[in-house]
Amino acid sequence: MRQSNTYILLYSAAITVVCGGLLAFAAISLKDKQDENIALEAKKNILSSVMTLNDDINVAEVYDKKVKAFVIDFEGNVKEGVTPEQVVIASEYKKAPKDRLLPVYEFRNESDPSKVDYAVLPVYGYGLWNYIWGYVAVKSDFNTIQGVTFAAPGETPGLGKRVEDAEIMDRYKEKTVFENGTLVSVTMQKGEGKDYSSDKHKVDGMSSATLTAKGVNNMLADYLACYEKYLKKNSAQGTALN
Amino acid sequence: MAETAVVADVVEIKKSEPWLSKKNKKLITNPLDIDNPVTVQILGICSSLAVTVQMIPALYMSAGLTIVTACSNLAISAMRDTIPSRIRIIVQLAVVSLWVILVDQLFKAYAFEVSKQLSVFTGLIITNCIVMGRLEAYAMANKPWPSFLDGIGNGLGYSIILISLAFVRELFGSGSLFGYKVFENLGIKYTGNGLLLLPAGACILIGIIIWIQRTLNGHREAH
Numbered sequence: 001m002r003q004s005n006t007y008i009l010l011y012s013a014a015i016t017v018v019c020g021g022l023l024a025f026a027a028i029s030l031k032d033k034q035d036e037n038i039a040l041e042a043k044k045n046i047l048s049s050v051m052t053l054n055d056d057i058n059v060a061e062v063y064d065k066k067v068k069a070f071v072i073d074f075e076g077n078v079k080e081g082v083t084p085e086q087v088v089i090a091s092e093y094k095k096a097p098k099d100r101l102l103p104v105y106e107f108r109n110e111s112d113p114s115k116v117d118y119a120v121l122p123v124y125g126y127g128l129w130n131y132i133w134g135y136v137a138v139k140s141d142f143n144t145i146q147g148v149t150f151a152a153p154g155e156t157p158g159l160g161k162r163v164e165d166a167e168i169m170d171r172y173k174e175k176t177v178f179e180n181g182t183l184v185s186v187t188m189q190k191g192e193g194k195d196y197s198s199d200k201h202k203v204d205g206m207s208s209a210t211l212t213a214k215g216v217n218n219m220l221a222d223y224l225a226c227y228e229k230y231l232k233k234n235s236a237q238g239t240a241l242n
Numbered sequence: 243m244a245e246t247a248v249v250a251d252v253v254e255i256k257k258s259e260p261w262l263s264k265k266n267k268k269l270i271t272n273p274l275d276i277d278n279p280v281t282v283q284i285l286g287i288c289s290s291l292a293v294t295v296q297m298i299p300a301l302y303m304s305a306g307l308t309i310v311t312a313c314s315n316l317a318i319s320a321m322r323d324t325i326p327s328r329i330r331i332i333v334q335l336a337v338v339s340l341w342v343i344l345v346d347q348l349f350k351a352y353a354f355e356v357s358k359q360l361s362v363f364t365g366l367i368i369t370n371c372i373v374m375g376r377l378e379a380y381a382m383a384n385k386p387w388p389s390f391l392d393g394i395g396n397g398l399g400y401s402i403i404l405i406s407l408a409f410v411r412e413l414f415g416s417g418s419l420f421g422y423k424v425f426e427n428l429g430i431k432y433t434g435n436g437l438l439l440l441p442a443g444a445c446i447l448i449g450i451i452i453w454i455q456r457t458l459n460g461h462r463e464a465h
Contacts, residue, residue, distance in 0.1 A: 002327075002328075003326040003327075003328075007326060008326045008328060008329055011324070011325075011326055011329070011333075012329060012332070012333075015333055015336050015337075016336070019336050019337070019339070019340045022340060022344070023340065023343055023344070026343075026344050026347050026348075027347060030347050030348070030350070030351040033351040033352070034347075034350050034351050034354075037350065037351070037354040041354065153358065153362075154362075157292055158292075158439075158440060158441055
């Protein structure tokens with residue numbers, strides 16, 4: 001049967017409206033639940049960059065108890081009137097580094113709340129295929145990395161996406177971002193299987209994922225530079241930079 | 243005249259097929275073995291290599307694909323007489339995408355961890371050859387109920403392969419099942435086989451499954 005062009009046009013219009021309507025309905029009714037998951041995921045990532053999370057841990061509770069979050073500018077000064085929840089890192093990333101709003105999540109010392117045990121800094125960048133992001137946690141010397149978490153949902157599973165594996169992220173532990181007071185960041189090397197334990201600024205690479213590793217390196221260098229003044233200011237008050 | 247017409251109607255109803263007739267049951271059982279979409283028709287290989295490192299994502303992916311295939315088959319079959327033949331592929335694609343996005347949204351709301359692991363692969367169900375293949379080959383020419391069963395059958399056929407692969411890969415690749423460390427808890431020291439965790443390992447496993455299946459079914463390559 002050969003239908004008229006009018007029929008075909010009307011048919012396509014009807015299909016579009018019905019499918020679009022159903023999808024819009026689903027997206028709106030599920031949005032709250034999805035946003036909740038995303039917020040919880042962010043808290044979980046912040047916590048897991050500092051500590052190992054068990055399955056039975058109540059992420060929201062621990063987060064509220066331990067973390068003090070605020071926003072700073074490029075100069076390392078606290079920005080009043082903005083909360084980290086309001087800052088969308090993805091859109092800040094598109095601004096020039098000097099104009100970015102930079103959230104900081106500090107783990108305060110339980111006995112002396114004026115002391116910072118760890119500072120967790122969000123980082124954002126571009127991998128091989130899509131945006132990548134994560135958190136870098138530094139210790140109270142504001143130099144040694146306590147841990148990192150990365151998210152790379154757009155990278156190739158089994159290759160670049162491995163950057164999300166605990167095994168890869170653990171390689172960043174105990175590395176330092178400063179060398180004699182100069183920011184040098186931590187770079188992932190090409191190739192895999194070499195021992196970089198003696199080098200404070202290099203980590204072993206991911207085989208077949210050199211371009212994702214480059215993205216990760218750029219992301220760290222770019223964002224750590226944004227936080228450089230904050231890190232230096234704080235470390236000057238406490239332990240000296242090595 | 244009127245009476246005979248009524249009688250004829252009744253007879254017709256009696257003759258109509260039971261819901262799970264022999265023919266309909268075959269729609270479900272055939273794709274599990276002799277007409278399996280993965281090992282016989284060699285469709286949907288990409289995702290069966292990608293999401294079978296662990297059992298849980300494999301189960302969710304299986305459920306997702308089965309739902310999408312069955313519901314798309316049902317919808318397209320119900321619409322089949324109205325679909326203009328010149329734009330039928332686009333219409334099929336719209337229906338498939340609708341179901342896939344719904345499944346993806348549901349995963350994001352209620353199975354967030356799994357949706358992260360499945361990443362792009364839930365969305366890629368849209369391009370899974372099994373779904374479009376069943377629509378073109380079956381749903382466009384058959385009634386809604388058999389089409390729905392055909393979708394379920396093919397979804398299960400895909401699932402059975404996915405789950406078998408995930409079982410072997412997780413057990414011998416990481417020494418665990420559903421994240422439970424099997425060998426460690428049995429007190430056996432086991433070093434995971436890294437090859438099984440790579441897509442190449444899955445490809446070899448699929449080859450082995452096809453080999454076993456063909457030997458059992460006495461398959462001969464057509465010349």
